[in-house]
Amino acid sequence: MQALILNEVKRLKKEITITLIAGILLTNTTPIYAVDDITKSTATPKQFKSMVKKDKKVNNDYKFAYVNLEWWENFNDKNLNEYIIKAIENNYDLKMATIAVEEYYQQTRAQFANELPTITAGFSPNLLKMPGATNTTGAYAVPAIAQYEIDLFLKNRDKTKSVKKLWEGSKLDERSAYISVVSAVGTTYLNIVMFDKIIELQEEIVKDRKEIYDLMLLSHGEGLVSTADTVRANKAYVNGKSDLIELQKQREQMLHQLCVLIGDSPENANSLTRTSLDELDFKGNIPSQIASEVIIQRPDYLKAEKMVEKAGIDVRVAKKEFLPSLNITGLALFNANDIGSVFSTKGMLALLGGSIMYPFFTGGSRFANLKIRKAEYERILQNYYKTNLTAIQEVNDSLVSIKMDTEKMAETEKQAKLEKADFGYNTHKYNQGTISKLDLIQYRENLLSIDKLVAQNKVNCYVDYIGLYKAVGSKL
Numbered sequence: 001m002q003a004l005i006l007n008e009v010k011r012l013k014k015e016i017t018i019t020l021i022a023g024i025l026l027t028n029t030t031p032i033y034a035v036d037d038i039t040k041s042t043a044t045p046k047q048f049k050s051m052v053k054k055d056k057k058v059n060n061d062y063k064f065a066y067v068n069l070e071w072w073e074n075f076n077d078k079n080l081n082e083y084i085i086k087a088i089e090n091n092y093d094l095k096m097a098t099i100a101v102e103e104y105y106q107q108t109r110a111q112f113a114n115e116l117p118t119i120t121a122g123f124s125p126n127l128l129k130m131p132g133a134t135n136t137t138g139a140y141a142v143p144a145i146a147q148y149e150i151d152l153f154l155k156n157r158d159k160t161k162s163v164k165k166l167w168e169g170s171k172l173d174e175r176s177a178y179i180s181v182v183s184a185v186g187t188t189y190l191n192i193v194m195f196d197k198i199i200e201l202q203e204e205i206v207k208d209r210k211e212i213y214d215l216m217l218l219s220h221g222e223g224l225v226s227t228a229d230t231v232r233a234n235k236a237y238v239n240g241k242s243d244l245i246e247l248q249k250q251r252e253q254m255l256h257q258l259c260v261l262i263g264d265s266p267e268n269a270n271s272l273t274r275t276s277l278d279e280l281d282f283k284g285n286i287p288s289q290i291a292s293e294v295i296i297q298r299p300d301y302l303k304a305e306k307m308v309e310k311a312g313i314d315v316r317v318a319k320k321e322f323l324p325s326l327n328i329t330g331l332a333l334f335n336a337n338d339i340g341s342v343f344s345t346k347g348m349l350a351l352l353g354g355s356i357m358y359p360f361f362t363g364g365s366r367f368a369n370l371k372i373r374k375a376e377y378e379r380i381l382q383n384y385y386k387t388n389l390t391a392i393q394e395v396n397d398s399l400v401s402i403k404m405d406t407e408k409m410a411e412t413e414k415q416a417k418l419e420k421a422d423f424g425y426n427t428h429k430y431n432q433g434t435i436s437k438l439d440l441i442q443y444r445e446n447l448l449s450i451d452k453l454v455a456q457n458k459v460n461c462y463v464d465y466i467g468l469y470k471a472v473g474s475k476l
Helices: 002-026 046-052 061-067 069-075 078-090 092-113 155-221 227-261 266-271 299-320 365-432 437-471
Strands: 118-121 124-128 137-150 325-336 348-357
Touching: 061 069, 061 078, 061 155, 069 078, 069 155, 078 092, 078 155, 078 227, 092 155, 155 227, 155 299, 155 437, 227 266, 299 365, 365 437
Parallel strands: none
Antiparallel strands: 118 137, 124 137, 137 325, 325 348
C-alpha cells in the first residue's frame, strides 16, 4: 500500500512538472532583463543623459544654437533678445517638440531590445494533498526561460535603424520648431513696435481732425462754410477715431500673441516692454544671394532626406519577411518538496532547443506589405524632391521681398522728405498769413500719413529679414 502511494506521488509530481513547463512555454515572455548596448553604437544627446540623472539640470545650449541667437543681436534691442530667450525656455510648443524627441529616442531603445535575448524567471509554490492522506506536501518550482531570435539576416537590426531614422527626424522637427517660434516672436514684437508708432501718429491725426471739425463748426455758425462741408469734416473725424480703435485692437491681439509665445499669461500683456521704432536699427548684413549649401542644411530638407533613408530600410525589411526565422529557447526548472532544496541539481530540469519557422502561406500579406513599402518609398521620394524645390522657392521669395521692399522704403523716405519740406513751406506761409490754419492742419495730416507709411515699410523690411532667416534655417 505504501509503495502504491509513493508511485502515485511520483506520478503527480511528473504531471505537475509537465504542466509547469507547458504553461511557461505558452506564456508570452517580455524582456525584463536585457543588456542595452545602444549607447555604444549611437551618440546619445546630452539632454537625454541629463534627463536620466534627475540631480542634473538639462543643458539648453543646443537650443540657443538652433536659433543662432547672435543674428538677433543685430537688432540691438535687449527687449527682443529677452523675449527670444523666454520663448526658448518657456514656450509650450517647444517643450512638446523636445518631449517628442525623447519619445522617439525611447522607441529606438525599445526596438533595439528586440535584438537581444529575453529572460523570464518566476517562483511557483504549491500544496499537494493525496486522496486518503491526512497531511499536505509542499512543492516549490522556480522556472526560468530564455528566448532569442538569431538575427542572421539582420532583419531586427534594420528595424532598429528604421526607428532610429524617426528619432533623428524628430530632432530636426525640434530644430524647425525652435526656428519657427523664434521667428514668430521676432515678427510679432516688430509688429507691436510698428503699431506703437502708427497709433501715436493716428492719435495726432485724430487730434487734428477734431480741430478741423471744431473750426468748421465755428465757420458754419458764421455762415462761411456749408453744412455739407461741416458734415464731411465730422465724418473724417469719426473715421479717424474708428481707425485708431482698430489699430489699438490689433496691437492688443499682438501683445496677447507675444505673451503666449514666451510662455506668459495674456493677462500680463500690458506689462510687456518694447523699444521705440525710431530707436530700432538693424546693423546686420543681409546677403543678396544664398549658396545652395546653406539651403540643403534646412531642417525640413534634412528630415525629408532621413525619411527617404527610412523608407528604403522599410523596403529592405519587407523583403526579409520572406526569409525564415531562427529561434533558440532555453528552459531551466528547479523543483523540490522543500524550499531549501529548490536550487539543488536533484530536482533540476533543463531544456535547450532551436527552431526554424517559415510562413509558407499568409494569404498574400507579405507581397502586399512589400508593395505598400515600395509605394511609400516612391511617395516619400517625391516629397523629398518637392521639399527641395520649396526650400529654393522660399529663399528666392525672401530675397525678392527684401529687394523690392528696400527699394519701396527708399522711395517712401524720399516722399516723406518732400512732404516734410512742403509742410515747412506752408508753415512759413501760415506765419505770413497767406494760408489759413485749416489748410496748415491739412498739410500736417498729409505729413503724418506718410510717416505712418514709413513706419509700415520699415517694419516690413525687418520682417523680410526674419523671413530670410527662417528660409535658410537660421544660417545667416
